Amino acid sequence: MKIAVLSGKGGTGKTTVTANLAVNLPGCIAVDTDVEEPNLHIFLSPEINIQEGVETEYPVVDAEKCILCGRCGDFCRYNAIIPAKNQVLVFKESCHDCGGCKVVCPSGAIEYKKREIGRISTGSSGSGIPVKYGELNVGEMSGVKIIGQMKNSVEDEELVIIDSPPGTSCATVAAVENVDYALVVSEPTPFGVSDMKMVVEMLRNLEIPFGVVVNKAGLGDKEIYEYCEVEGIQILEEIPYNRKIAELYARGVLFSEKIQGYNKRFLDLYRKITEFEGRKDSDR
Ligand code: SF4
Ligand code: SF4
Numbered sequence: 653m654k655i656a657v658l659s660g661k662g663g664t665g666k667t668t669v670t671a672n673l674a675v676n677l678p679g680c681i682a683v684d685t686d687v688e689e690p691n692l693h694i695f696l697s698p699e700i701n702i703q704e705g706v707e708t709e710y711p712v713v714d715a716e717k718c719i720l721c722g723r724c725g726d727f728c729r730y731n732a733i734i735p736a737k738n739q740v741l742v743f744k745e746s747c748h749d750c751g752g753c754k755v756v757c758p759s760g761a762i763e764y765k766k767r768e769i770g771r772i773s774t775g776s777s778g779s780g781i782p783v784k785y786g787e788l789n790v791g792e793m794s795g796v797k798i799i800g801q802m803k804n805s806v807e808d809e810e811l812v813i814i815d816s817p818p819g820t821s822c823a824t825v826a827a828v829e830n831v832d833y834a835l836v837v838s839e840p841t842p843f844g845v846s847d848m849k850m851v852v853e854m855l856r857n858l859e860i861p862f863g864v865v866v867n868k869a870g871l872g873d874k875e876i877y878e879y880c881e882v883e884g885i886q887i888l889e890e891i892p893y894n895r896k897i898a899e900l901y902a903r904g905v906l907f908s909e910k911i912q913g914y915n916k917r918f919l920d921l922y923r924k925i926t927e928f929e930g931r932k933d934s935d936r
Contacts (some may be wrong), residue, residue: 654806654831655925656860658816659838660847665867665891666837668901668928670815671695671907673835674781676761680811682777683802684785685827686923687770687795690888692815694755698775698783705771706786706798711753716760724753724762727904770931771797798883799826811817814865819847828855833875833925835861835888841872862923875890883887889921 657673659666667684671692674682684692711724711733722735732746733753733817744767754762772790777783784808786802788795795817802827806812816827828834834855838848856863863878880887891897900907908914 653747653833653926654700654812654814654930656814656816656828657832658828658834658836658849658851659818660836660844660849660851662818664837664839664844665687665865665890665901666818667692667695667815668907669835669837669865669867669891670813672914673905673918673921674813675779676915676923677811677813677907677910677915680813681806681809682813682815683783683806683825684783684815685795685802686784686817687786687798687823687896688817690785690787691817693773693775693783693785693905693934696777696781696783697904698773698781700773700775700779702774703771704774707766708747708749708769708797709751709766710747710749710796710904711742711762712765713740714741714761714763717738717759717789719759719761721758723756727752727772745791749797769931772802784853795823796826799823803827803830820850824851825854825858828856828860831860833928834860835865835921835925836862837865837867838870838876839868840866840874840876844872844874845875848876849879852883863882863888863924866890884925889917903920 657666657670674680682692684690719754720735724733725735730746732743736743768794772786774784784802786798788798798869814827817823836846836848836851863886866876866887869892871893896909899908908918
């Protein structure tokens with residue numbers, strides 16, 4: 653089973669929920685796909701034993717062959733290749749490596765070159781949980797390739813918990829695509845609810861079942877509860893706004909390992925998710 657943990661915005665406690673869930677599920681693999689700002693490893697402290705570079709390709713134009721027809725520029729939806737008056741300009745950081753410009757070029761002027769855009773680290777936490785996290789190099793526009801490579805590497809694993817990038821970007825879609833279930837972590841504040849609504853819309857468009865974890869419960873107002881009730885969204889767990897939890901978080905310590913009762917609450921959270929899976933199977 654693949655479970656993605658995501659949020660409408662950063663700082664809602666998404667990674668805390670991912671890490672606390674992972675340490676309470678024997679046999680799972682924890683994957684941090686928030687490649688622009690990975691921090692799951694701060695909580696799980698894995699000893700890294702494999703580090704691999706992730707490469708992408710970008711077009712290089714042979715000026716001798718190019719007839720400046722403009723077709724590559726018309727095709728590219730990312731403005732990564734732009735035919736100018738006397739030459740074709742390539743912005744390699746914007747290229748999404750789709751291969752299309754070479755296909756449409758009528759004079760065989762385009763070849764591709766490889767370059768590294770980031771890396772994937774793999775290791776094992778102190779409690780024996782396999783951990784993977786990706787890092788996008790500074791200045792790069794898209795971590796989708798790194799996310800895809802990480803997800804492919806755990807494709808056959810039984811239980812994978814994926815810490816997704818926040819928001820509804822291409823990277824978030826890449827992280828949550830084809831998962832079995834999504835956990836949306838949100839704060840009970842007007843900003844939290846507003847950003848969460850976009851995530852809910854994205855998950856519904858992708859037809860991914862989901863439930864909500866309210867983090868910092870008691871901090872804001874009741875809007876999140878009213879919204880979830882109206883929309884028929886299940887709230888699976890509430891983590892209170894609590895000084896002790898905040899202190900442990902600030903020190904990179906998992907609160908479910910320090911505060912009594914939370915191991916069981918995270919196991920219950922997983923049980924609720926699997927109950928959903930059971931219902932889905934019986935509907936087939
Ligand atoms: S490979 Fe695709 S994204 Fe990159 S420049 Fe060519 S058309 Fe644009
Ligand atoms: S499609 Fe090929 S020939 Fe046309 S402008 Fe682009 S590189 Fe040049």
